Amino acid sequence: MGSGTSIEVAKDLGIEAVGLDLHQGFNVLRDSIVRAVGKHADLVLSHPPYGGMVLYSGHVWGSEPHPDDLSHCMDDDDFHTKLQIALFNQRGATAGGGYYGTIISDWRRNGQYSSYQAECIARMPQDELAAVLIKAQHNCMSDNKRYGKMKLPLILHEYVILWQKPKSIQSRLSLLRSVAKQQQARLTGAWISIVRSVMSELGNRASLEDLYHAVEKNADPEKLKRNINWRAKVRQVLNQNRQWFEPVTRGVWELAAD
Ligand SMILES: C[S@@+](CC[C@H](N)C(=O)[O-])C[C@H]1O[C@@H](n2cnc3c(N)ncnc32)[C@H](O)[C@@H]1O
Known part of the structure; x- marks a missing residue:
C-alpha cells in the first residue's frame, strides 16, 4: 500500500x-x-x-x-x-x-x-x-x-x-499443474525452435552428429553438463515433431516441407 x-x-x-x-x-x-x-x-x-x-x-x-x-x-x-x-x-x-x-x-x-x-x-x-x-x-x-x-x-x-x-x-486446486504444464509447453517449443534454427544453419539437412555438435556450440556448457540426456532430447524433438522434421536416412534429418 x-x-x-x-x-x-x-x-x-x-x-x-x-x-x-x-x-x-x-x-x-x-x-x-x-x-x-x-x-x-x-x-x-x-x-x-x-x-x-x-x-x-x-x-x-x-x-x-x-x-x-x-x-x-x-x-x-x-x-x-x-x-x-x-x-x-x-x-x-x-x-x-x-x-x-x-x-x-x-x-x-x-x-x-x-x-x-x-x-x-x-x-x-x-x-x-x-x-x-x-x-x-x-x-x-x-x-x-x-x-x-x-x-x-x-x-x-x-x-x-x-x-x-x-x-x-x-480449477483452483490445479494451479501447480496448469503453471507446470504451460512452462513445459514453452520449453518444448523452445527446443523445436532451437533444433529448427540449427538445422536451417546447417543447410536444412543434418546428421545427428552435426546437430549435436551445433547444439553443443550454442548451449551453455554448464547447463549441458547438468542435463546428461540432452542428446536424447534432440532425438525426441526430431521424432515427436514430424510436422517440422523428416528423417532422410538413418541418423540424417531434414526440415519438413510445408
Ligand atoms: C511502488 S511502492 C507502492 C506505492 C503505493 N501504491 C503508493 O501509492 O504509495 C512499493 C511498496 O512495496 C513495499 N514492499 C517491498 N517489498 C515488500 C514485501 N516483501 N512485502 C510487502 N511490501 C513490500 C515497499 O515498502 C513499498 O512501499
Whole structure:
C-alpha cells in the first residue's frame, strides 16, 4: 500500500479496503495475506517496487535495507521468483470468481530491458489472465531527463495486469499443474525452435552428429553438463515433431516441407 493513499481513496469511495506493506511489518513473501486480512477479497492488487528502480527500505523508509524488500533483489531472476511468490499469495487471498493483479512497469538500465510485466504474465496461469491495461506512468525517474539523440523512447507507461481466480474448487486446486504444464509447453517449443534454427544453419539437412555438435556450440556448457540426456532430447524433438522434421536416412534429418 506504500503511503496508503489508494486505501484512503477507496474508503472515500465507500469501498472496503485493507492495505499491507513491509514498512508496517507485513511481508508478502512470508506472511499470508488472507490470514492478515481475515477473509477472502474480491480484488487483491499489489503495487510492488519495479525491481531496484526505487529502493524502499533503507531509503524511502527505515534505516536498513530489509532482506525481503522486493526493491533489494539480487538480480532479475530473484525479483521474478519473488514476484511470483507474491502473486500466488494474492491468488490465495482472492475469493472464487474475484480478481488478483499487479501494477508493474518494465525497466531499462544500461541498455538492458527487463520486461517485468511479460514475466508476470508468463509465470501465472494463462487461463486466468483477464486483462492487461496500459496507463501513463507518473513521476517517472526519467521525467526530467532530456535526451538529444535517443535511439529508443523512454518508458513512460506501466501496466495493470489482472487475473481472475476460477470459481470452481477443482480449477483452483490445479494451479501447480496448469503453471507446470504451460512452462513445459514453452520449453518444448523452445527446443523445436532451437533444433529448427540449427538445422536451417546447417543447410536444412543434418546428421545427428552435426546437430549435436551445433547444439553443443550454442548451449551453455554448464547447463549441458547438468542435463546428461540432452542428446536424447534432440532425438525426441526430431521424432515427436514430424510436422517440422523428416528423417532422410538413418541418423540424417531434414526440415519438413510445408
Ligand atoms: C511502488 S511502492 C507502492 C506505492 C503505493 N501504491 C503508493 O501509492 O504509495 C512499493 C511498496 O512495496 C513495499 N514492499 C517491498 N517489498 C515488500 C514485501 N516483501 N512485502 C510487502 N511490501 C513490500 C515497499 O515498502 C513499498 O512501499
